[in-house]
Amino acid sequence: MKVLITGAAGMIGRKLTERLAHDPMLNGRPIARLDLHDIVAAQAPEIAGAEVNVIVGDLAADGEAERLIKPKPDVVFHLAGVVSAEAEADVDKGYRVNLDGTRLLFEAIRAAGHAPRVVFSSSIAVFGAPFPDIIPDDFHATPRTCYGTQKLIGEALLADFSRRGFFDGIGLRLPTICVRPGKPNKAASSFFSAIIREPLAGRETVLPVPRSSLHTHASPRSAVGFLIHAAGIDGETVGPRRNLTMPGIACTVGEQIEALARVAGSEVVKLIREEEDEAVWAIVQNWPTRFTSQRARELGFVAETSFDDIVRAHIEDELSGNARPA
Amino acid sequence: MKVLITGAAGMIGRKLTERLAHDPMLNGRPIARLDLHDIVAAQAPEIAGAEVNVIVGDLAADGEAERLIKPKPDVVFHLAGVVSAEAEADVDKGYRVNLDGTRLLFEAIRAAGHAPRVVFSSSIAVFGAPFPDIIPDDFHATPRTCYGTQKLIGEALLADFSRRGFFDGIGLRLPTICVRPGKPNKAASSFFSAIIREPLAGRETVLPVPRSSLHTHASPRSAVGFLIHAAGIDGETVGPRRNLTMPGIACTVGEQIEALARVAGSEVVKLIREEEDEAVWAIVQNWPTRFTSQRARELGFVAETSFDDIVRAHIEDELSGNARPA
Numbered sequence: 258m259k260v261l262i263t264g265a266a267g268m269i270g271r272k273l274t275e276r277l278a279h280d281p282m283l284n285g286r287p288i289a290r291l292d293l294h295d296i297v298a299a300q301a302p303e304i305a306g307a308e309v310n311v312i313v314g315d316l317a318a319d320g321e322a323e324r325l326i327k328p329k330p331d332v333v334f335h336l337a338g339v340v341s342a343e344a345e346a347d348v349d350k351g352y353r354v355n356l357d358g359t360r361l362l363f364e365a366i367r368a369a370g371h372a373p374r375v376v377f378s379s380s381i382a383v384f385g386a387p388f389p390d391i392i393p394d395d396f397h398a399t400p401r402t403c404y405g406t407q408k409l410i411g412e413a414l415l416a417d418f419s420r421r422g423f424f425d426g427i428g429l430r431l432p433t434i435c436v437r438p439g440k441p442n443k444a445a446s447s448f449f450s451a452i453i454r455e456p457l458a459g460r461e462t463v464l465p466v467p468r469s470s471l472h473t474h475a476s477p478r479s480a481v482g483f484l485i486h487a488a489g490i491d492g493e494t495v496g497p498r499r500n501l502t503m504p505g506i507a508c509t510v511g512e513q514i515e516a517l518a519r520v521a522g523s524e525v526v527k528l529i530r531e532e533e534d535e536a537v538w539a540i541v542q543n544w545p546t547r548f549t550s551q552r553a554r555e556l557g558f559v560a561e562t563s564f565d566d567i568v569r570a571h572i573e574d575e576l577s578g579n580a581r582p583a
Numbered sequence: 584m585k586v587l588i589t590g591a592a593g594m595i596g597r598k599l600t601e602r603l604a605h606d607p608m609l610n611g612r613p614i615a616r617l618d619l620h621d622i623v624a625a626q627a628p629e630i631a632g633a634e635v636n637v638i639v640g641d642l643a644a645d646g647e648a649e650r651l652i653k654p655k656p657d658v659v660f661h662l663a664g665v666v667s668a669e670a671e672a673d674v675d676k677g678y679r680v681n682l683d684g685t686r687l688l689f690e691a692i693r694a695a696g697h698a699p700r701v702v703f704s705s706s707i708a709v710f711g712a713p714f715p716d717i718i719p720d721d722f723h724a725t726p727r728t729c730y731g732t733q734k735l736i737g738e739a740l741l742a743d744f745s746r747r748g749f750f751d752g753i754g755l756r757l758p759t760i761c762v763r764p765g766k767p768n769k770a771a772s773s774f775f776s777a778i779i780r781e782p783l784a785g786r787e788t789v790l791p792v793p794r795s796s797l798h799t800h801a802s803p804r805s806a807v808g809f810l811i812h813a814a815g816i817d818g819e820t821v822g823p824r825r826n827l828t829m830p831g832i833a834c835t836v837g838e839q840i841e842a843l844a845r846v847a848g849s850e851v852v853k854l855i856r857e858e859e860d861e862a863v864w865a866i867v868q869n870w871p872t873r874f875t876s877q878r879a880r881e882l883g884f885v886a887e888t889s890f891d892d893i894v895r896a897h898i899e900d901e902l903s904g905n906a907r908p909a
């Protein structure tokens with residue numbers, strides 16, 4: 258089993274790599290080759306019996322995608338991308354990486370002719386306001402960001418190339434991955450993770466939106482689970498509609514904080530300072546809140562069943578099981 | 584008022600040109616310049632007081648879009664495209680013209696910086712089976728052809744570029760334009776027009792699908808009406824969802840034939856030979872049948888109210904008012 262991961266140095270790419278290193282099987286077959294591509298060098302794990310390659314380059318550059326596809330990987334996890342805020346700030350860069358990079362990768366796979374499974378990390382950003390109360394699987398994608406538009410175009414190409422048999426693609430519309438490890442970043446969604454991660458590390462953090470704001474989350478562990486499940490799922494069963502809205506936990510920010518208190522104690526929660534930021538709130542109000550994710554659930558994609566589990570997953574995976582006391 | 588039409592030598596492009604020549608006003612302003620672009624030479628009409636230019640070239644070629652946008656047209660009608668059957672048969676050509684051509688045009692407009700109105704001819708082929716009984720405006724676009732995929736990508740780019748203020752775009756999902764003048768072609772949809780056009784011209788024709796098959800039609804005259812209306816509509820009123828499913832007449836093939844009999848007499852109808860073609864029927868069964876088109880109707884887009892009117896429009900516009908007796 259030969260595996261290629263693009264965006265392997267990113268948050269989800271690292272988690273996926275760790276998982277494959279820990280349990281080096283995919284679709285019931287041992288991993289013989291793992292290619293880790295990113296524009297910055299990914300960390301190469303040791304995998305007994307497998308060749309692990311770290312490849313550094315720009316996916317959108319001439320010839321790069323061909324180079325990656327030459328070994329004819331059986332499974333391609335396409336995670337490389339410019340995230341939301343950057344794609345909005347630098348329109349050319351976003352289109353170059355998220356549209357051209359994806360298209361070049363897909364065209365290189367088509368040219369190779371071996372029709373591998375391709376798992377593409379799309380996003381619920383393909384949806385744009387106004388929304389119904391719960392977004393059904395057949396709700397139209399009318400993104401209101403460059404990022405969402407580029408993901409939608411990736412989805413459309415994936416579905417068409419799969420229909421034509423150029424490869425066997427599955428697109429996963431990921432909800433917000435929470436708790437994102439590492440430092441807070443400038444993304445408007447950053448606080449969804451920060452309000453859990455920072456207090457658990459003994460640091461203060463700011464909540465910029467009302468406690469009533471509703472959003473859908475899945476843990477990094479679940480995201481990896483989605484990717485692994487998508488690698489092995491039967492394409493015939495999925496049918497022509499190849500882009501699936503992943504499940505997650507829909508809860509209000511207030512419920513997130515209550516879960517944190519239940520899991521880590523009420524002292525920890527005192528590190529959250531409520532200070533509404535109108536600019537952030539204006540953005541977050543336009544985000545989709547919750548989804549039926551009916552097809553994905555029927556196809557066996559599984560997420561957490563409570564936000565408490567998301568908090569626990571973070572404590573286990575990032576804090577060796579220990580929340581730092583407030 | 585400076586106007587650019589791409590695909591000006593095509594069926595709808597010709598009809599639009601004729602209409603603008605006959606009544607050389609757009610959005611209440613006289614037409615001062617009309618640029619007619621196509622890969623084959625369009626016919627230039629005489630328009631008093633206006634400069635009319637026929638420009639021949641490949642929209643997807645390097646520098647072509649910039650050349651077209653240099654005069655900073657106030658309204659761009661983007662009609663150029665490779666149609667359904669050809670885009671499916673020649674994947675590279677379809678993507679090159681329908682995706683790259685459209686993107687290059689949109690990028691050239693963005694670079695010019697004058698933010699004109701752009702009217703884009705999309706298609707109901709953005710929808711893919713299975714369908715609900717009536718397709719609502721917020722039904723998801725999951726095309727099952729390369730053509731539909733390419734139109735969907737054009738729509739996504741148009742909405743994003745409009746949101747960012749690069750231009751002020753309106754995408755029109757046209758239903759099947761019927762009666763298409765000219766010779767029968769190899770498109771699977773060809774018979775929808777042929778069963779009206781051929782008998783009215785005194786020629787035999789074949790109906791390859793059951794009389795019960797339901798489809799939505801608008802006349803070439805209505806298509807031109809949609810384009811002209813879209814040129815003048817207020818973008819603020821349309822809001823962020825820039826791609827609109829146009830209205831039309833939903834009727835069965837049997838009802839089409841009854842309308843023909845009512846308008847042109849029952850003898851004419853005898854020229855239609857029913858001979859089911861399984862290949863054609865297999866394709867047509869997967870096509871969307873009917874739409875609410877609620878938003879488009881509310882925004883003032885108007886189509887025929889009966890298929891009789893579509894037959895009459897053809898007789899008036901193409902046969903100088905005279906159906907040839909059978």
Ligand SMILES: NC(=O)c1ccc[n+]([C@@H]2O[C@H](COP(=O)([O-])OP(=O)(O)OC[C@H]3O[C@@H](n4cnc5c(N)ncnc54)[C@H](O)[C@@H]3O)[C@@H](O)[C@H]2O)c1
Pocket residue numbers: 263264265266267268269270294295296297314315316317335336337338339340354358378379380381430431432433434435
């Ligand atoms: N984390 C989330 O909440 C979330 C939600 C929905 C979708 N996604 C998508 O999942 C994927 C992975 O997410 P993540 O959180 O790990 O993001 P990330 O930003 O941590 O990782 C993306 C990686 O792509 C790499 N990259 C960017 N441009 C590149 C180029 N030109 N060539 C090669 N590599 C390039 C970056 O260096 C980075 O390592 C992304 O496509 C993202 O859009 C993430």
Ligand SMILES: NC(=O)c1ccc[n+]([C@@H]2O[C@H](COP(=O)([O-])OP(=O)(O)OC[C@H]3O[C@@H](n4cnc5c(N)ncnc54)[C@H](O)[C@@H]3O)[C@@H](O)[C@H]2O)c1
Pocket residue numbers: 589590591592593594595596620621622623640641642643661662663664665666680684704705706707756757758759760761
């Ligand atoms: N007629 C319909 O029923 C219908 C329905 C839905 C959408 N549409 C869309 O409306 C538009 C016009 O339709 P039509 O029926 O007039 O089609 P048409 O085929 O008659 O016209 C399309 C024109 O585009 C031109 N063209 C193709 N490739 C080109 C290139 N590389 N550079 C420049 N010009 C190029 C062709 O020469 C042709 O004249 C098309 O985009 C079509 O997809 C039509």
